[in-house]
Amino acid sequence: MHPSPLLLHIPDGFLSIIVAVVCWVITASLLAIAIRKTNESLGEKQIPLMGIMAAFIFAAQMINFPVAGGTSGHLLGGALAAILLGPWAAMLVMTAVIAVQGLLFQDGGLVAMGANILNMGLITAAIGYGFHRAVLTQSRRVKLTVAGLAAWTSVMAGALATTLQLWLSGTAKLGIILPAMLTVHALIGLGEAFITVAALGFIMQTRPDLLGESSASALGGKGWILAGIALTMIVILLAPFASTNPDGLERVATDLGFLQSGQSAPFEIIPDYTVPILGGTPLSTVVAGVIGVIVVGLVIGATAIGLRKK
Secondary structure, three states, X not given: OOOOOOOOOOOOOOOOHHHHHHHHHHHHHHHHHHHHHHXXXXXXXXXXXXXXXXXXXXXXXXXXXXXXXXXXXXXXOHHHHHHHHOHHHHHHHHHHHHHHHHHHHOOOOOOOHHHHHHHHHHHHHHHHHHHHHOOOOOOXXXXXXXXHHHHHHHHHHHHXXXXXXXXXXXXXXXXXXXXXXXXXXXXXXXXXXXXXXXXXXXXXXXXXXXXXXXXXXXXOOOHHHHHHHHHHHHHHHHXXXXXXXXXXXXXXXXXXXXXXXXXXXXXXOOHHHOOHHHOOOHHHHHHHHHHHHHHHHHHHHHHHHHHHHO
16 A cells, blocks of 8 residues: 655645645745746647656656655656746646645545645745746756755655644644654755656656757657656556555654644545555556546646636
8 A cells, every 4th residue: 555645745734724824825926926837938849748747756756765864755747847847837737736635535635625725836936936947058068966955855844834834833842843844855955856856867868858959869759758658657657556654744743743633634535545446456546546647648638728728
């Protein structure tokens, strides 16, 4: 069975109603801007890229990799999405991923979803693009180095935002939870940086035009779409072999004694990334992943097409 994926997915019960509502207001405001900005600039090339990115990030978030201290982490993907799509389209992609995770897989609370989208999607995308924009005219080596730094920083920023929200909610004392969260996520951020740099390095070699570059070695046609789908499916097939160690937030919540304050979702559709009729088998996890990829791809694809028509 796939491990409970908390990393920065906050369940209901961890945040106070006031903090959750404030996060929703901030998130809704930023998403309104993202929709307007994306509507103004969305090109035809971005529509399939948004779908592929949403599907890949969803699949990649199912792969927990082990870090020190019996903890695991997984890709967030906000920085990667922002570098490829720009900040506003990336925010929509991350929102679709996190919303499907919460609604279909009960991964993160519904009341806390505004905070989860803010922490994992909006903040990470803004940081990723900010770093990337600063080195647009630099060499590929510099761009990749900065992309890795952006990915690591985005994880730390998301962890810091989560920490402050938990503190303001009275869930944990700041002096205790701050070093605990930042320490574990500093290690998880290294994995984020490695995956981000590897993905961008591959894209620079095969489809540099997706990053605004030109190269004689770029692969032509629409083959990159099929390649993206194939890679996503391969990642899903690896999901049953993901680390079963607790994620960053789950580890901290367990160590500090507030894990039990989390509330279960009021309904279950595909809980814990397993299809109920298939039980906790590897096939169940793969089928759940395929369902998630299809749903996320359809959601962001329909959103992008709708914005493009407008």
